[in-house]
Amino acid sequence: MIPVQGYVGQTVAVLGLGRSGRATAAALIEGGAEVVVWDDSVPAREAAEADGLIIRDLTKQGAFEGISKLIVSPGIPHLYPNPNPVISAAWDATVPVDNDIGLFFQSFATDAWNSFDVAPRVVAVTGSNGKSTTSALIHHILIENGRPSQLAGNIGRGVLDIEPAHDGEVIVLELSSYQTDLARALTPDIAVFTNLSPDHLDRHAGLGGYFAAKRRLFAEGGPDRAIIGVDEVEGRYLANQLIEGAGDDRVIQISTGRKLTDGWAVSARKGFLSEMRKGRQVASIDLRNVPGLPGAHNHQNACAAYAVCRSLGLGPKGIEAAMHSYPGLPHRSQLVTEHNGVRYVNDSKATNVDSAAKALQAFTKIRWICGGLQKEGGLDTLLPHLQNVAKAYVIGREAEEFARQLSGAEAEVCGTMAVAVSRAAAEAQSGDVVLLAPAAASFDQYDSFEKRGEDFIACVQEATS
Template identity: 75%
Template sequence: MIPVQGFRGQKVAVLGLGRSGKTAALALRAGGAEPIVWDDGQPARDAAHDEGFDVVDLTKSVAFDGVSALIVSPGIPHLYPKPHPVISAAWDAGVPVDNDIGLFFRSFATSEWDGFDTAPRVIAITGSNGKSTTSALVHHILVENGRSAQLAGNIGRGVLDIDPPSDGDIVVLELSSYQTDLARALTPDIAVLTNLSPDHLDRHAGPGGYFAAKRRLFAEGGPDRAVIGVDEDEGRYLANQLADHLADDRVIRVSSGQKLDQGGWTVFAKKGFLSEYRKGRQVASVDLREVAGLPGAHNHQNACAAYAACRTLGLSPKGIEAAMRTYPGLPHRSQVIAQVGGVTYVNDSKATNVDSAAKALAAFPKVRWICGGLQKEGGLAGLHASLDHVVRAYVIGREADAFARDLPGVDAAICTTMQAAVAAAVADALPGEVVLLAPAAASFDQYDNFEQRGDDFTAQVKTALAV
């Protein structure tokens, strides 16, 4: 655990007692603070009380008397669509509001580092899609190349739950917009933006607010090196703002699909080959076509970002390539479940928005597509260019009829349930086709989360195939 610095003997409030909130309370206590905690749910409050925490109703008018800071869990709105009442009360009382990411960055470095030969470093990875895969891939590459590394943040362990870093240790953090938006301290050594597409627009009051939350990691974080996906205008804009000139190698531009050879330091993938260029000349190449854990152009973009981040740490192209070939992939992200009778079954339940689903569809030429759920803002227009890969759609969710109507020219079966969709797709599928779960929607109309939805798909496939 990383004990939180700077609050010894002070009262600090924690709002929200999920994984990050509970860990923050423990880390505050480990650092000598006096945490008081609150959650809107009674079961979480009861559990905190049983663990010895002081449970205080932060909605009361005097709750912030003597409180030095309020630490907020990422799922709690702090500005849009409207601030949580406890956060409003903290503002009125003049109490600084922060989150566990801010606590991590203010507490990560300690006096023990004075005896290290190599200072620990932090790689922070954000973006709309692919940040989990990129984070896990960076961690895998580091470990496979003999580097001491820990993976945390929006994936794996909470940031304050990791072990205090050792000499030369590298911490890989996946950070969501919810986390970067509020953190009062953001000081990564290397920052990565995979891409940007519309998501969480209600939480950020539109695409501008969403981009601004991501941009804070770079503009306020001041990383030594920035790896920027430039396949969208926002990435191009950010790379331009961070670099003093085209050859400024503090900024590494990455892309999937376009050649970047005009100067500077670039990494791009085209036709299945990753290329690294410096000052307009190619210095390395990696064949991604046979890397089983990274199928499709969207994963090649992730590979480029991970490759670039690892190169900034001095890893060799050959060492990175060898590690990529052993990368197993993440559950629910282009995860191959089975291959039976020439048909491949792929679980991409994490494809919860239109952009990620479109990239999943584009990765395979003939798709039996299981889709549907709770639609996000903006509709399904962003999918239309990828629908020619769809042999047939099998639509699930409580609003399956409405979802199917937004898929022009697609043969769509209204299945509603995962069981019915999988059974129909398995019966219809022909050799050379892919049965793909890429919902393009949230899961909350039928499931608690995308993991539960992916697990259901996996179970139904195995039952239908008797594997």
Template identity: 70%
Template sequence: MIPVYGVAGRQVAVLGLGRSGLSAARAIVAGGGTAVCWDDGAEGRARAEAEGFEIRDLTRGGAFEGVAELVVSPGIPHLYPKPHPVIEAALAAGVPVDNDIGLFFRSLGGEAGLPRVVAVTGSNGKSTTSALIAHILQEAGRPVQLAGNIGRGVLDLDVPGEGDVVVLELSSYQTELARALTPDVAVFTNLSPDHLDRHGGMGGYFAAKRRLFAEGGPDRAVIGVDEVEGRFLAGQMTEGFGDDRVIRISVERKLPGPGWSVIGRKGFLSESRKGRQVASVDLRDVAGLPGSHNHQNACSAYAACRSLGLAPRVIEAGLRSFKGLPHRSQLVAERGGVRYVNDSKATNVDAAAKALQAFESIRWIAGGLGKDGGIAALELHLGSVAKAYLIGHSAREFAVQLTSVPVEICETMEVAVARAAEEAQPGDVVLLAPAAASFDQYPDFEKRGEDFIARVGALSPQAISDK
């Protein structure tokens, strides 16, 4: 655990008592402070009370008397579509609001020591990129811990020492609110519309991501420039055409000029500096990183690890031994010549498009709780789809929008997997890439992916042998 710096003898309120909230409360106490806790749900309050924390209804008048600051869990809105009442009360009382990420960064240099911190944000690929960076470092023998939006809560980390590396995956919810953001290396993977109600639109969403760079002042910025926002951000961070503090990443185009860049095109990663190629990696047979979207993740991870001093061949060895993450282009079975791939994390149109471009001859399982705009934009990416099997709340809406491929409304995962398996031929890929949230039928995308895996595992051997 990392004790929070600057809270000794002070009372700190904690709102939201899930993983990050309880972790923050423990770390506040470890730093000599007093944590007073509140959660809108009785279950969360009971968990905190069982650990001996004081429960205080922060919605009541006068609740913030004597409180030095409020620490908020990432799922709680603090600005748009409207602030949570407790946050409104804190702001009205002049109490500053922070989150566990801010507490983590401000606590480095005390008992936490001074590790190198790599922070990864973006719309898609940040989990894979973060895990890949940590894997490469671990394979290279570097002490590394992975935390944030993946793995452990940041304040649950072991106290890092000099020379250690901490890799953080950070969501827009986390970067928007953190009062301290000081990574050594900051990574921006890409940007596509997501969480727009939470950020008041696309501009607010990008501004939340941009804070990691503008507020953090990283020594090195690794920035995907295939969207205009990334190009804008890279331009803001650079001091000139050849400034190698910015490493530009692309999987769509060559990047001219004398700067530092890493591109992934036609299955090859290439690193260029000062106008010449200095290293390359063939990614085509790297099983854990299929498709151009994963090649983008590989480029970002490669650049981050180069920033930390790793040699290209050391990084290549780590890329090749990476097995991938659950629910992200995860090969879960191959039966009767048919591959079954779980990409339940493809919860928006952009992520689903990348998954659909990674494979050929696809039996596509999609649907769930649709987002604004539905999936009509995916019509441009269905050239390899033989048929769509639609599930969940938006199944009928999606069926109307998909005009270029055959569709079948299955409603449940059980029916969709069974029907796709019945109709699949050797060489086909049964791909779960929902392009929708999971909350209509599952508590999260992980449970949805686990259901897909279970349904694949339960397929009749007779149905498979009939292929």
């Protein structure tokens, strides 16, 4: 646990009692703060009270009297589409609002670091797609090369739930736009921007607000080094905002769309990763046979992770060896099984059109399981990427409408995962890939994309047994 510094004897309120909220309350108490908590959910409040936390109804008049700060869990809207009433009340009472990410950066460094030979470092990864894989891959490469590391944030443990840093340790944080948008302190040593595609637009009042939330990690934090994906205009803009000229190696640009030659750059084309320094190639890795990183979208993740690890002093050969042993993450291009020459791949995390398009480009001869709670913008931008789809099997409550939009591809309305997997397995031939890449949220049928992926795996096991 990271004890929160700076609130000894002060009363701090915590709104939201999920994983991050409970960890935040514990870290505040460990640091000497008096903590009161609130959640709209009665069971969540009862569980917290049973564990000894003090419940205060923050919706009541005068609830913020004597409170120094309000800490908000990431899922709670603080601006768009409408601020949570408790947050509005904190504003009216002139109580500062923050989140656990802000507390982490405020509290991570301690006097114990004075005795370390190598100061701990923090790597923060944000972007629309690939954050989890990039973060996990960085962590894996570090561990495989004998560097102590912890993985936290939007993946793994909450940021305040990790252990205090050891000498030379690297903390790898995956940060969502919900987390970067509100944090009052953002000071990573290395910050990564993978890419940008439309997502969470209601929460950020459009694409501009969504990008602005991610840009805060760089504009507010001033990292020593920034790794920026430049395959979208927003990444090119961000890199240009940070760079002082062609020789400025504080910015490493990454791309899978074109070969980068100026400054310090890492790109991947046709399955080969290249590192360029001052116009000269200094290293190359063949990614085509790395089992845990299939497809161009994963090659972008590999570029980002490679750039981070090179920034931390690792050599290309050590990075390459670790990439080959990377097992991949559940629900992200996860190979479930191969049966009768047919591969079954779980990419349930492909919850938006862009991530699904990248999954479709990673394979050929695809039996595509898709559908769910559709996001804003429709499926038009997905249509150019259906050339590898032999047939789509559509699930979800809106399956008929989803299938209607897939012009140019044969689509069968299945409704449920069990029917979709059964039909795809029955029609698949050797060399085909049965791919779950929904291009939609899961909440019409499942509690989370993880539950959806687990159902896919169970259905595959039944169909192939």
